[in-house]
Amino acid sequence: MSPAGEESSLPLPERWPRASKFALSACAAAVAELVTFPLDLTKTRLQVQGEAAAGPAVPYRGMLRTAAGIAQEEGIWKLWQGATPAVYRHIVYTGVRMVTYEHLRDSVLGRAEGESFPLWKAVVGGVSAGAIGQFFASPTDLVKVQMQMEGKRKLEGKPLRFRGVHHAFLKILSEGGVRGLWAGWVPNVQRAALVNMGDLTTYDTVKHFLLLNTTLVDNSVTHSVSSVFSGLVAAVLGTPADVVKTRIMNQPRDKQGRHPGHWYSGLHMNKSEGCVELLLFKTFNIHREEQSS
Numbered sequence: 001m002s003p004a005g006e007e008s009s010l011p012l013p014e015r016w017p018r019a020s021k022f023a024l025s026a027c028a029a030a031v032a033e034l035v036t037f038p039l040d041l042t043k044t045r046l047q048v049q050g051e052a053a054a055g056p057a058v059p060y061r062g063m064l065r066t067a068a069g070i071a072q073e074e075g076i077w078k079l080w081q082g083a084t085p086a087v088y089r090h091i092v093y094t095g096v097r098m099v100t101y102e103h104l105r106d107s108v109l110g111r112a113e114g115e116s117f118p119l120w121k122a123v124v125g126g127v128s129a130g131a132i133g134q135f136f137a138s139p140t141d142l143v144k145v146q147m148q149m150e151g152k153r154k155l156e157g158k159p160l161r162f163r164g165v166h167h168a169f170l171k172i173l174s175e176g177g178v179r180g181l182w183a184g185w186v187p188n189v190q191r192a193a194l195v196n197m198g199d200l201t202t203y204d205t206v207k208h209f210l211l212l213n214t215t216l217v218d219n220s221v222t223h224s225v226s227s228v229f230s231g232l233v234a235a236v237l238g239t240p241a242d243v244v245k246t247r248i249m250n251q252p253r254d255k256q257g258r259h260p261g262h263w264y265s266g267l268h269m270n271k272s273e274g275c276v277e278l279l280l281f282k283t284f285n286i287h288r289e290e291q292s293s
Contacts, residue, residue: 018099018103021099021102022095022098022099023095025094025095025097025098025099026090026094026095029090029093029094029095030091032090033086033087033089033090034080034087037079037082037086038067038079038080040086041070041080041082041148042063042066042067042079043242044145044148045148045149045152046062046066047242047243047246048149048152048246048247049066070151073155074151074154081147081148081150082143082147082148082150085140085141085143085144085147085168086140088140088165089137089140089141089144092133092136092137092140093133093134093136093192096129096137097129097130097132097133097196098129100128100129100132100133101126101128101129104124104128104129105121105122105125108125109121109125119204122200123197123200126196126197126199126200127196127197130195130196131189131190131192131193131196133192134188134191134193135185138181138182138184138188138189139172139181141184141249142172142181142183143165143168143169143172145245145249146161146162146249147162147165147168183248183251184244184245184246184249187241187242187244187245187248188241188245190241191238191245192238194234194238195234195235195238196234197237198230198233198236198237198238199230199233199234202226202229202230202232203226203229204226206225206226206229207223207226210225
């Protein structure tokens, strides 16, 4: 059989490994996003509920009360409002991240077949791949955040901004240009890098600790325990940048795609919310008065 015939007889994943990895990763991520999306919507509402200082006081509510309030005040299906751009985001982010990580691991960082991969190389590859994937997916994240806030705007008597996902993309593009689609990309990319760093390092560390110091073996229980700890650390590391990203993405833009606020960096005391935000990057000043677009 000729080489071309032998190649055509191979299974699809072996003929196009990168494309197959992209498709499988994107499908798995899309299913996971649909299952967990109500938690993501609740998270976004919690992140912005202290933003509107002017007007009637907004009561602070926890996760369960916020989710129950959305279901009661807006309808149960509103817990999935913005799910479509979230699926788009995961298709782009997870697919690009997985393909980029494997390319960096095998071609750039030089993992040899059958040899152990140093932790520092895994961290470098994971952080780089996560940052690249999130940069490409940032416009879909922007649309997701803004659509998640539409129900809140309706309850406050404000006009809805979008009729659907494609209208949201077109409106943001027409009002802010291409630059406007990448609003908040700096903390968004930093969040992805921090999440990947915490996820990779914690998972590997916890797994090796359990195997060396307990009676657990390398099975699903060990993987589950390691995943719980890595998810917790990743969430703690990524949440500050995630809050900043959500606040920036929920703010209006001018015709040049710029935020009407001011630049600042360093330590910012948010007195009305009782917390200190340590920003290691320059970002837009988050207004204490909610502005409608």
